[in-house]
Amino acid sequence: MRTIQLPPRCDRAAAEALLPEFQAALGAGALSIDASEAKQIGQAMLQLLVSARRTGDGAHINPSPALIEAARLTGLEAALFDGSVA
Amino acid sequence: MTPEEIQGIFFVECEESLAAAEQGLAACKAGTQDADTINAVFRGVHSIKGGAGAFGFGALQAYTHTFETLLSDVRENLVPITPTLIDLLLRALDVLADHVTAAREGGSPPEDAALIAEMEASMANAGGGHAAPPAPVAAAPEPAPTASYASSDDEDELTSDFDLDNLLNDLAGAPPAEMPADESDGWEVHIRAHAGAMRNGGEPLLLLRELQALGARCTNCDFGAVPSLDDLDTHQGYLGWTFTVPSDVSENAVRDIFDFVGDDCPIAIGPSATMPALQIDTPMAAPPPPAPAPLAPVAETPAPIVAAAPAVTAPVAPAPVAEAPVAAANGSAPPAAPSPGQSIRIDLVKLDRLIDTVGELVIAQAMLAQRLQNENVQSTEELTLLESLTRDIQESAMSIRAQPIGSVFSRVPRILRELASSTGKHVNLQVFGETTELDKTVIERLGEPLTHLIRNAVDHGIEKPEDRLAIGKSPEGTLTLSAEHRSGRILIKISDDGAGINRAKVFAKAVEKGIISPDAQLSKEEIDNLIFAAGFSTAATITNVSGRGVGMDVVRSNVKDLGGRITIETEEGKGTTFILTLPLTLAISDGMIVKVGDQTLVVPLTHVVESLRPEPKDVQGLGANRQMLNVRGRFIPVVSVGASVGAKGAVGNPSQGVLIVVDTESAGQAALLVDNIWDQRQFVIKSLDTHYRSVDGVAGATILGDGRVALILNVDTLVASAVAPGYGLEAA
Structure with missing residues (x-):
């Protein structure tokens, strides 16, 4: 399983830069996304994560507190996490 | 549009962004640290970065990237807002301004490594993360957002x-x-x-x-x-x-x-409102279908126009097409469509041409009135209408050129910061009336004298912190800038709460410099005015801020060139106020049309105090060929305009002509002797410099109603050259 590491600043620029990496990792089973370093999360990154979860075999996200907070703010906890953290 | 033109727009926008950021940071410093304020600063820096990348200004882009990252962290509360941080941001903004200047003028970028390190340190200390991938560079002009979202009519409004x-x-x-x-x-x-x-x-x-x-x-x-x-x-x-x-x-x-x-x-x-519909932007999005949108009213207050060379139309958001989702049950209003910022950029040349044409229209209207008068057709309704319309057009045209003086005032905080670091005097700034509007040309030429006056106020006016504490003042000085309209002129005041002018010291210095004789009897105002004399400087040591004695006389001549006046109010120990009186525009002015021998001349009304026909006893001879007019017990010199301009057949005896008492900057009051006063009206100023060359004693020319050219007197130089140079001619 391939792991993609998210940078601390997950803004639109980061989402844009990571999208090709996400796309390239498709077809190799579920994605593993390490978001433990993410400190700032923007809408673009949330959309990317939602999309990753809904594409192919889905994705497992290892969230940072900031990501959990952002997911709670936007009502996306259920959509992003497997239930263990939500 | 050529790339150079687009680049020109970029630099104009840079100025605007810098001003907005400066304003935001000033607000932060004053205690307003809400999200909107921080956002405004962020947007300013961000838009500069976008353009810098698009035009390949690498140094500028690299610098703004760090700056923007720091601001972003501040915005997200990752870096706390402290006075130290605001100070750092202000310094960063100053360097950014230097970067922009370097990019515009092709100079070498300023030294920014230390500041970048400092900004990075403040982010690291606060634990803010750094973006791994660099932010993409935005294309120079963002496409206009296709406003409004699709109709949600198809949604069943009754669906809960x-x-x-x-x-x-x-x-x-x-x-x-x-x-x-x-x-x-x-x-x-x-x-x-x-x-x-x-x-x-x-x-x-x-x-x-x-x-x-x-x-x-x-x-x-x-x-x-x-x-x-x-x-x-x-x-x-x-x-x-x-x-x-x-x-x-x-x-x-x-x-x-x-x-x-x-x-x-x-x-x-509302509970029954529906989610606004999804809208996916496509680059080739079809334009929204035309809607019976009411015509947008033209904004009443003209938007300030800061046009550079090229002319472009700013993106104007189309009127909302679709109805916003209607909140059915509770009757709450749908989201109000934000009123789009209705402004356009106009080529300055076009604007000048418009002003010029309006000037010609004013002249033509005056000529028509004159012609009708000659034909004994007077005060017709149509002529009155034409006259009022002409005046309206003229006023509207002038208001297009008007800009708020805030654009000049906004540079002041930076000047004060630089002065604080070089003199150690921290000064609080208070600004009033920054929305006061005046002509763009006046604004552009106001910057230099204002800078001199502010440097002077901080360097010479405001005392050192320890001296201030010793006399019970707060250690930080206060500088107050204000602007207001007063009877067709603009009044700008620069006040400090410093030591005031030490008249004894000024007098001694003027004697030492040979500007006045030691036994000269001067009034308080005349002593104050000595600081405007060329080559005058009282600073004990010459600093790099001011003190070379080139400042104040330049200030006065700059203000005079603008058709303005400068006066001083000072109280020892309490502070000094410089008052600049400036015309609102340089293109049109009010004046008295006078006859002098075979010449028709214009005396600008701003100088005129009163006019009178003297009795023979009111005028007394002085010396060989000088005459003095007794105005209610005060003697002022009589200046024969006919003799000064060399007019043939002019009245030489004051009791046979009319005396116009005028106020001048350099020589106090004087009485201009003319044959008679013809008329008083608005006139359009035509520059002599551009059409001929500058002439001493003449400020310009205008075209009269009968089509003839009349010279506009430069009252200041005319009087100064006629009366002997020096002070003390006015005697009680």
Whole structure:
């Protein structure tokens, strides 16, 4: 399983830069996304994560507190996490 | 449009962005540290970065990147706002301004390594993360956002939000979100973030966070539209939210949050309101169908126009086409369409041509009036109408050129910061009347004298902190700038709460410099005015700030060139106020048309105090050929205009002519002797410099109603050259 590491600043620029990496990792089973370093999360990154979860075999996200907070703010906890953290 | 022209626009926008950022930081310093203020600073820096990248200004772009990152951290509360930080941001902004100047003039970029290190250190200390990938460079002019979202007419308005939420959740294939709260528990707002909300560094989540701060919580997220990775476009907004807001939070409080983003983040309010429809921006989006939108009223106050060379039309958001989702049951209004910023940039040359033509129109109108008068057709209704229309057009044309003086005042904080670091005197700035408008040309030429006056006030006026403490003042000085309109002129005051002018010291210095004789009898005002004399400087040591004695006389001549006057009010120990009186425009002025022998001349009304026909006893001879006029017990010199301009057949005896008492900058009052006064009217100033060459004693020319050219007197130089140079001619 391939792991993609998210940078601390997950803004639109980061989402844009990571999208090709996400796309390239498709077809190799579920994605593993390490978001433990993410400190700032923007809408673009949330959309990317939602999309990753809904594409192919889905994705497992290892969230940072900031990501959990952002997911709670936007009502996306259920959509992003497997239930263990939500 | 050529790349050079686009680049020209970029630099104009840089100036605007810098001014906005400066204003924001000043507000922060003054204690306003809310999200809007920080956002304004961020946007300013961000837009400079975007353009810098597009035009290949590498150094500028690299610098703004660090600056922007720091601001972003501040915006997200990762870096706390402290006085030290604001100070750092202000210094960073100064260097940014230098960077912009270097990019514009092709100079070498300023030294910024230390500052970048400092900014990075402040981010690292606060634990803020650094973006791994560099932010993409925005294309220079962002495409106009296609405003308004699609109609939601097709949604059944009777569908309750509860059902809709479930429907959306089913569509999204997600487990049902938290149930919407009970009606009594609060009210609902539905939010959709379009692509536009994420452009230019915008972040919808920040708005949601503000909403959360009001006590609202997300009850549903509509993410059904998020496509699979293959089709995902990171520039689009796919998410929509329903938030439940506590019932004690007003609707306006929520609208205020989203007002700023307008159509980029539409909201709908009310339990039965529907989520604003999804809108995917495509570059080739078809224009919205024409709608019977009412004509937008032209803004009454003219937008300040800071036009550089090229002319472009600013993006004007199209009128909203679709009805916003209607809140049916509770009757709350649909989101108000934000009024688009209706302004355009105009080529300055075009504007000058318009002003010029209006000037000609004024002349033509005057000529027509004259002609009709000659034909004994007087005071016809049509002529009166034409006259009032002409005046209206002229005023409108002038108001287009008018700009708020704030653009000059906004440079002052930087001057004060630089002075604080070089003199150790920290000065508080108070600004009043920064929205006062005056002609762009006046504004442009005001910068230099104002800078001199401010440097002078801080260097010479305001005492050192320890001296201030010793006499019971607060250690920080205060500089007050104010601007106001007064009877067709603009009054600018620069006040400091410093030591005031030490007249004994000024007098001694003027004697030492040979400007006056030691036994000269001078009034207080005359002593004060000595500081404007060329080569005068009282600074004990010459500093690099001021003190070379080139400042104040330059200030006075600059102000005089603008048709203005400068006066001083000072009180020892309390401070000094410099008062600049300037005309609102340089193109049109009021004046007295006078006859002098075979010449018709114009005396600008700004100099005129009164006019009188003297009795023979009022005029007394002085010396060989000088005459003095007794005005209510005060003697002022009589200046024969005929002799000064060499007019043939002019009246030489004051009691046979008319005396116009004028105020001058350099030589006090004087009485101009003319044959008679013909008329008093507005005249259009034509520059002699551009059409001929500058002539001493003549400020310009104008065309009279009968088509003849009349010279406009430069009262200051005329009087100064006629009366002997020096002071003390005025005697009580």
